[in-house]
Amino acid sequence: MGTVKSHVEGTTLVVERSFKAPRELVFESFSSPAHLEAWWGPAGWKTDIRSFEFEPGGTWHYCMKCVDKDQGDYFGMESWGKSTFLEIDPHSRIVYTDAFSDEAGNVNPELPVMTITNEFVDIPNGTLLVSRSEFTDAAALKQVVEMGAVEGFSSQLDRLDTIVSR
Numbered sequence: 001m002g003t004v005k006s007h008v009e010g011t012t013l014v015v016e017r018s019f020k021a022p023r024e025l026v027f028e029s030f031s032s033p034a035h036l037e038a039w040w041g042p043a044g045w046k047t048d049i050r051s052f053e054f055e056p057g058g059t060w061h062y063c064m065k066c067v068d069k070d071q072g073d074y075f076g077m078e079s080w081g082k083s084t085f086l087e088i089d090p091h092s093r094i095v096y097t098d099a100f101s102d103e104a105g106n107v108n109p110e111l112p113v114m115t116i117t118n119e120f121v122d123i124p125n126g127t128l129l130v131s132r133s134e135f136t137d138a139a140a141l142k143q144v145v146e147m148g149a150v151e152g153f154s155s156q157l158d159r160l161d162t163i164v165s166r
Contacts, residue, residue, distance in 0.1 A: 004154040011141050013133040015150065017157045021164035023120045023127040027091045029160055030118060036062075039163055042155035044068025045079075050105075058085045060096070061105045082107060086115070094118045098133075112140035129157070 006015045019026050029035045033049040040047040041064040050061040060083040066074040082101035088094055095118075100111040107113065114133045121128040131153070135141040 004150075004157060006150050008141065011135045011138055013135070013141060013145065013149070015131045015133075015153055015157075016128060017154075017161075018123060018126055018128045019161055019164050020126045023122050024091045025164050026127040026129060026160075027094075027120045029164060030094055031088075035163075039159040040064070040156060041159075042152040043159060044071050044074075054085065054088065056085055056087060059083065059105075060085070061101065063103070080105075083116075092120055112136065112144055114140075114144070 004015060004017045006013065008014070029039065031054050033052040036052075037047050037049055040062070044066060045064045046067045048063045048065070050063065052058075052060045052062075054060075060081075062081050064079045064081070066077045069075050080101045080103055081098060082105050083096045083098045086095045086097065094116075096116055097113055098116050099113040100108040102108065112135055114135055117132045117134075119130040119132075121130060133141075133144075133149075135144070
């Protein structure tokens with residue numbers, strides 16, 4: 001349990017991690033602002049959710065801010081994101097677009113937009129999360145991987161595990 005596995009399939013980054021928690025609980029962690037604010041973002045970052053409409057067509061606008069002085073130049077830095085939910089299958093699947101944005105919610109055209117599919121699968125003693133991030137092309141995928149996306153997401157999932165395994 002607990003190890004993040006990742007690999008690339010064409011222009012899709014696949015990240016998998018198991019949790020010793022029921023599928024419903026892991027799904028709920030992705031579907032409410034209060035839960036997301038408790039774990040979304042890498043260690044040392046705090047997430048503030050500006051808007052969250054958990055329904056197809058609804059948007060999620062948030063800011064991650066580095067609050068850890070030990071992270072040097074990152075301390076005080078903000079990263080805004082905006083997502084649009086495309087499909088929600090309760091306790092089993094969430095599909096959404098994920099983009100970098102500004103404080104007003106305008107999407108940054110210079111950074112990749114991903115389509116993310118999170119699947120929640122029952123396994124013995126818990127849940128397997130399979131997260132697929134689809135990019136428009138290999139260059140966009142490489143750009144996000146080089147920005148530390150896998151490490152950042154792994155750190156987030158460690159934070160989530162601490163919460164759901166209680």
